[in-house]
Amino acid sequence: MPRxxxxxxxxxxxxxxxALDFPRGLFGFETETRFLTIEQPALxxxxxxxxxxxxxxxxxxxxVFVVDREYCLSLRTEDLxxxxxxxxxxxxxxxxxxxxxxxxxxxxxxGTANLLAPVVVNRQNSKAIQAVxxxxxxxxxxxxxxxxxxxxxxxx
Amino acid sequence: xxxxxxxxxxxxxxxxxxxxRILAINGSRVKVxxxxxxxxxxxxxxxxxxxxxxxxxxxxxxxxxxxxxxRLFRPGPPEKSRQAYVPTDKPGE
Numbered sequence: 261m262p263r264x265x266x267x268x269x270x271x272x273x274x275x276x277x278x279a280l281d282f283p284r285g286l287f288g289f290e291t292e293t294r295f296l297t298i299e300q301p302a303l304x305x306x307x308x309x310x311x312x313x314x315x316x317x318x319x320x321x322x323x324v325f326v327v328d329r330e331y332c333l334s335l336r337t338e339d340l341x342x343x344x345x346x347x348x349x350x351x352x353x354x355x356x357x358x359x360x361x362x363x364x365x366x367x368x369x370x371g372t373a374n375l376l377a378p379v380v381v382n383r384q385n386s387k388a389i390q391a392v393x394x395x396x397x398x399x400x401x402x403x404x405x406x407x408x409x410x411x412x413x414x415x416x
Numbered sequence: 417x418x419x420x421x422x423x424x425x426x427x428x429x430x431x432x433x434x435x436x437r438i439l440a441i442n443g444s445r446v447k448v449x450x451x452x453x454x455x456x457x458x459x460x461x462x463x464x465x466x467x468x469x470x471x472x473x474x475x476x477x478x479x480x481x482x483x484x485x486x487r488l489f490r491p492g493p494p495e496k497s498r499q500a501y502v503p504t505d506k507p508g509e
Contacts, residue, residue: 268479288467289474303486319470320477326489364473365481371488374473377466390470392462400462400469405488 266310267318269298279312280381280388283342287377287390292317295388297358297381307360309379319379321360325353327373327402332395333359335380339391343382358383362390363404376400 261273280295294312305326311317324331337347345351353359358381361373375398381388420428427437433453440447450458459467 268482286470287463288470303483305489306482306486308482317474318477319473320482320485322485322489362470362473363482363485364469364477365485366472366476367481371481371485374466374469376462377469390466392460392466400465404485 264296264310264312265315266296266298266308267316268308269300269310272298277386280386282388282390284389286319286379289317297321297360306363309360309362319362320365321362321379322373322404323354324359324361324375324378327361327404328375331359331375333357333378333380334394334398335391336394339380339389343380343387343389344385345380345382356383357381361402364401371404372401373404374400375402 298308309319360379435451437449
C-alpha cells in the first residue's frame with residue numbers, strides 16, 4: 261500500500277482507490293490535484309482533506325449536513341460534468357456524492373464553514389471538485405456553534 | 417455605490433485602462449466583457465472570497481482547534497485509532 265506524510269496524523273498508509281482526483285485543484289491551490297479524506301473516530305464528524313503532494317496542506321472539513329441540515333446542492337452544469345456527475349437529476353448527498361464544507365478555525369474567532377464553495381466528491385469515480393454554489397444564501401463563512409469549553413470534561 | 421444603466425453593447429470605462437462592456441443580456445444572466453491590463457486581477461467576487469477563505473483555512477487550522485470543533489458535534493472520550501476514509505457504502509471498514 262502507498263504511504264503518505266500527513267499534517268495531523270503523521271505518516272500513514274492509504275489505499276490507492278481512496279485517493280481523490282481534483283482535476284482543477286482547489287481555489288488558491290490549483291496545482292494540488294490529489295487528496296485523501298481521513299477520518300479519526302475521536303474527531304468525528306470532522307473529515308481531514310489531506311494533500312498527497314504537500315504533507316503540510318490539510319483542510320479540516322465537515323459534511324455539509326452537519327453545518328446545515330437543509331443544505332441543498334446547487335452547482336453549475338459544467339462543474340458537475342467536470343467530475344462526471346449528471347446535471348439532469350437531483351443528487352443524493354451521501355449516496356451519489358460526498359459533500360464537505362472546509363472549516364476555518366483560528367484562535368479568538370468563532371469557527372466558520374465554507375458553504376459557498378463545497379468540496380463535492382463523486383463516489384463512483386473518486387473525482388472531486390470545489391465548486392461555487394449557485395444558491396445565493398450559501399455563505400463562505402457560515403457560523404458553527406460557539407464552543408463552550410467550561411462544560412467540557414477535562415481529559416489528561 | 418454609483419449606479420449606471422447600460423444596454424447591451426454599451427460600455428463603462430474605469431480609469432484609463434479598464435473597460436467593461438455589456439455583451440449580452442439573457443433573462444437574469446448578463447454576459448460582461450472586461451478589458452484590463454494583466455497587472456489588474458479580474459475575478460468573480462465569489463471566487464475571490466473562496467480563494468481567500470481556503471488560504472486562511474489552510475494556514476490557521478490546528479489539531480487542537482479541530483478537536484474543539486469536533487466536540488461541538490460529538491462529545492465523547494477520545495479514541496486512538498485512525499483510518500483512511502474510503503468512499504464506499506461501508507466507510508467504517
